Ligand SMILES: NC(=O)C1=CN([C@@H]2O[C@H](COP(=O)(O)OP(=O)(O)OC[C@H]3O[C@@H](n4cnc5c(N)ncnc54)[C@H](OP(=O)(O)O)[C@@H]3O)[C@@H](O)[C@H]2O)C=CC1
């Protein structure tokens with residue numbers, strides 16, 4: 111298989127490193143200076159320090175306008191930009207007959223569209239065979255070859271098969287799923303919930319409170335997913351419960367770290383700056399809540415996160431607000 115990964119942040123680099131053991135892989139990035147540094151050091155010191163790039167991994171930079179030609183020479187393209195870059199990438203690849211998957215997790219915050227990846231694709235690249243690669247997967251662990259399970263989600267068998275053929279191996283298991291909306295809702299909402307559990311843990315509220323947030327958060331995620339046409343069982347799988355547990359409890363999570371830092375009294379700007387990486391939950395919390403409101407779906411935890419991020423609720427008050435809600439049935 112010939113794979114091209116578009117975007118050399120932590121996750122794009124880790125996926126390229128993982129696949130390069132068995133396939134011909136090109137890692138494309140938009141910044142020529144950064145590409146030179148990767149080639150000189152054989153390491154992505156900015157986004158994935160400490161991981162050697164395999165000798166066979168090709169690194170290329172270049173104009174985005176050249177991407178259709180580059181991608182056309184491969185069997186699979188993986189778009190590894192944040193959500194903010196997905197629309198432009200899909201637009202560039204709209205007429206390329208190569209299965210394409212994105213790995214970003216969120217609802218589009220830009221221009222207030224509030225769309226998931228597959229909805230953006232329907233607008234800008236309806237003929238492209240597209241899908242998402244998701245699931246509980248910290249980049250560093252994948253790059254180190256630690257065991258990880260992913261989900262290849264697409265209505266197109268060609269995309270699911272290409273993802274499984276490329277990434278499934280001794281340390282990565284890739285499960286196919288045709289419920290793309292469900293997989294995308296899970297990946298987006300868990301980031302918002304991880305900010306809440308980071309806050310909860312940072313305030314020292316205890317393990318009972320964290321378990322309550324995760325479980326009630328899963329209920330919120332599922333309600334929104336069902337309203338968007340997803341299947342309920344998807345939320346009990348890797349891209350739902352699996353990724354929620356990982357991100358809400360694992361200290362490698364950037365979203366969880368935002369919550370921890372806010373609990374320490376840092377401002378949102380300070381927290382985001384200190385990460386050096388994207389934390390999608392910060393950008394999409396508001397769009398999650400707005401989209402849910404339009405659908406009549408109640409999301410109290412996500413709503414509290416939005417008010418926290420907006421500076422309307424101090425950390426302790428956000429938790430008090432959630433715990434002080436009126437008694438209700440668990441359903
Ligand atoms: N890291 C992880 O463990 C995982 C991340 N993800 C998801 O993958 C996506 C990327 O995350 P990650 O690699 O960690 O992010 P990083 O912050 O590590 O890197 C971001 C990368 O995207 C590029 N970029 C930033 N903005 C744009 C844009 N508007 N258009 C095109 N490229 C852009 C950056 O390039 P430049 O340096 O030129 O700005 C950089 O290469 C996110 O949606 C994340 O939620 C999913 C699973 C695991």
Ligand SMILES: O=C(CO)COP(=O)(O)O
Nearest residue numbers: 245246247248363364365
């Ligand atoms: O999506 C991820 C793990 O599956 C990474 O989460 P963070 O973006 O919070 O680090």
